[in-house]
Amino acid sequence: MDLPSxxxxxxxxxxxxxxxxxxxxxxAVQVDSRTRVPREFIRDGQIVLNIGPDASNKLRIGNxxxxxxxxxxxxxxxxxxxxxxxxAIYSRENGAGMxxxxxxxxxxxxGEAPEQEHGEVGGDIPEPPRPEGGRPKLQRIK
Numbered sequence: 637m638d639l640p641s642x643x644x645x646x647x648x649x650x651x652x653x654x655x656x657x658x659x660x661x662x663x664a665v666q667v668d669s670r671t672r673v674p675r676e677f678i679r680d681g682q683i684v685l686n687i688g689p690d691a692s693n694k695l696r697i698g699n700x701x702x703x704x705x706x707x708x709x710x711x712x713x714x715x716x717x718x719x720x721x722x723x724a725i726y727s728r729e730n731g732a733g734m735x736x737x738x739x740x741x742x743x744x745x746x747g748e749a750p751e752q753e754h755g756e757v758g759g760d761i762p763e764p765p766r767p768e769g770g771r772p773k774l775q776r777i778k
């Protein structure tokens with residue numbers, strides 16, 4: 637018997653922990669064909685999104701998708717991210733959070749990258765500072 641994934645439960649728990657402690661929750665997402673985000677903010681097949689209460693509206697972290705509204709350049713957009721494609725959730729302020737591996741059969745097939753547009757990251761969702769190596773430094777939550 638296959639048990640349901642714990643990932644959506646962990647995402648909801650860390651989101652709540654961030655908000656309860658005054659931190660800003662960010663998610664890192666490996667973009668695939670099911671991911672509905674502004675394409676101009678995708679970098680190297682990934683996007684980092686602020687899902688805090690001040691940056692998102694109508695946030696729903698479901699078992700299969702994270703759906704919400706966010707403003708980019710002052711324009712409200714509808715976003716939908718497959719839970720399966722989330723690679724990390726963490727606090728912008730201290731990097732505390734959790735990283736996840738993407739299942740081998742999930743996402744974009746090997747050798748193919750989603751179409752990307754290049755532009756300046758802007759709007760109301762800033763790119764968090766990244767350490768050398770390009771990935772956020774995650775810390776164990778105590």
